[in-house]
Amino acid sequence: MSFRNSSAPSQHPLIGVDVGGTTLKFGLVSPDCQILHQFAIPTEAERGADAVLARIAEGINRLIDEQNGLIAAVGLGVPGVINQRGEISYPPNFPGWGVVPVAERLRPLLKQPLPIAVENDANVAAFAEAQAPGATDRDxxxxxxxxxxxxxxxxxxxxxxxxxxxxxxxxxxxxxxxxxxxxxxxxxxxxxxxxxxxxxxxxxxxxxxxxxxxxxxxxxxxxxxxxxxxxxxxxxxxxxxxxxxxxxxxxxxxxxxxxxxxxxxxxxxxxxxxxxxxxxxxxxxxxxxxxxxxxxxxxxxxxxxARFQNNAGIIGAAMLATTAGAA
Ligand SMILES: [Zn+2]
Structure with a gap:
């Protein structure tokens, strides 16, 4: 089902996070797919899963503060396979991660409860191509x-x-x-x-x-x-x-x-x-x-x-967030 036809919980902006091996990119995205504000911080992947998750939370909390808490949902694109339980397994660019339930570990670090969607980064970029307003290709x-x-x-x-x-x-x-x-x-x-x-x-x-x-x-x-x-x-x-x-x-x-x-x-x-x-x-x-x-x-x-180039990760993650918000 397309999120455009779903009953989104609010018209508040979404947060899209592009989790890369060297850079974490954060974006505040409007429900109609426009990036309102974005920034990037180093991932510091060598410091391990806890440190990286803390940095992801830090970026999300910064946007929550800037929006006075008016955020609909958060989506993350991560470079690894996500299984049906929402766990990332042994991501190649993140030493020592093993199996990490990303949303579950992130939730207590956020300043307010928000729906969180986590997806493989290539899937996120593809989702942006499939679901952005104006997209017509279904297969x-x-x-x-x-x-x-x-x-x-x-x-x-x-x-x-x-x-x-x-x-x-x-x-x-x-x-x-x-x-x-x-x-x-x-x-x-x-x-x-x-x-x-x-x-x-x-x-x-x-x-x-x-x-x-x-x-x-x-x-x-x-x-x-x-x-x-x-x-x-x-x-x-x-x-x-x-x-x-x-x-x-x-x-x-x-x-x-x-x-x-x-x-x-x-x-x-x-x-x-x-x-x-x-x-x-x-x-x-x-x-x-x-x-x-x-x-x-x-x-x-x-x-x-692709229609979206550098910002595909942020936009796709934000659109996935909408599906989490509507769930
Ligand atoms: Zn191969």
Whole structure:
């Protein structure tokens, strides 16, 4: 059910929290999806679960104070799998967390009782695409290209969670049999090619063979080698960078074709740091995807960048909060 048609408990603003491994982003969001105010503080993940939860509560309490307590609900997007009991299990970027019931542990730290929704961060970003006012797409695959490669299946406007809440991990679809080793322990995963760290390492390994590449000068100017810089070089006409991204796009398209063929989905929405690399990454991905689709679903396939970029985590979390508030 869409929250827009549900009986929200109030017209008070919502709080959306984007819990990242290095930064906690807080936003005060109006019921019609506008960010009214936002700020960020360091996560300090190395200090452990209690310290991170205290910092999350600190940020939420700051917004509660600023609003004189007039808040409808809180939503959090967290980088890990959330099970049916609302627990996050062994989030990879949060050392020593184990299994943590986030909402239950957060509740006593807040200045006032509020409904709390907790969801995986890729699911949160996908939810923003599915449920923002004006959104019309009800069935799609969402993929986010960042430090890791996350994903979410949206079915009839809702997050499809699978048996234990872990569905949508498109980053760990296998694209190269016995390929590069992935952080998850398997070989040849999409993430082992398109995850930021892996993509950067692959480019760094190949770059010395291309002394004419513009990237050498860009790195000498103090830029860090990362997917965005590779795209900037490709946009400036660099052959190596363009060929490299085209290969990444082909791998991405192959993974997406497997997913679309399996799920009979016709739309892919791409979020994350390099989702705007239209010419050098998304277009090759589109070609690769179309070439691999079975005929019955190949006629109306779309692949497009996400509508919400940097603020997807805050907006999606706030919209999830509304569902918690209406529950
Ligand atoms: Zn993997």
């Amino acid at each position: 799609f695959l969402f993929i986010t290209l960042g430090t890791g490669v996350g994903g979410c299946i949206i079915s009839n406007g809702s997050i499809w969670r699978g048996a234990t809440g872990g569905a949508g991990e498109i980053g760990h679809l296998s694209v190269v049999m016995n390929g590069h080793l992935c952080n998850c322990g398997a070989r040849g995963c999409v993430e082992a090619y398109l995850g930021q760290r892996y993509m950067t390492a692959l480019a760094a390994a190949q770059l010395p063979r291309f002394p004419e590449s513009l990237l050498h000068a860009m790195l000498a100017e103090g830029n860090a080698l990362e997917p965005k810089l590779i795209n900037a070089a490709a946009e400036a006409g660099d052959r190596f960078a363009a060929d490299f991204l085209e290969e990444m796009g082909e791998i991405l398209g192959a993974a997406l074709a497997s997913a679309l063929n399996l799920l009979d989905l016709h739309l892919v929405i791409v979020g994350g740091g390099i989702a705007q690399a239209e010419r050098h990454l998304l277009e090759p991905a589109r070609r690769s995807l179309r070439a691999r689709l079975i005929q019955s679903i190949s006629h109306d396939i779309q692949l497009r960048p």
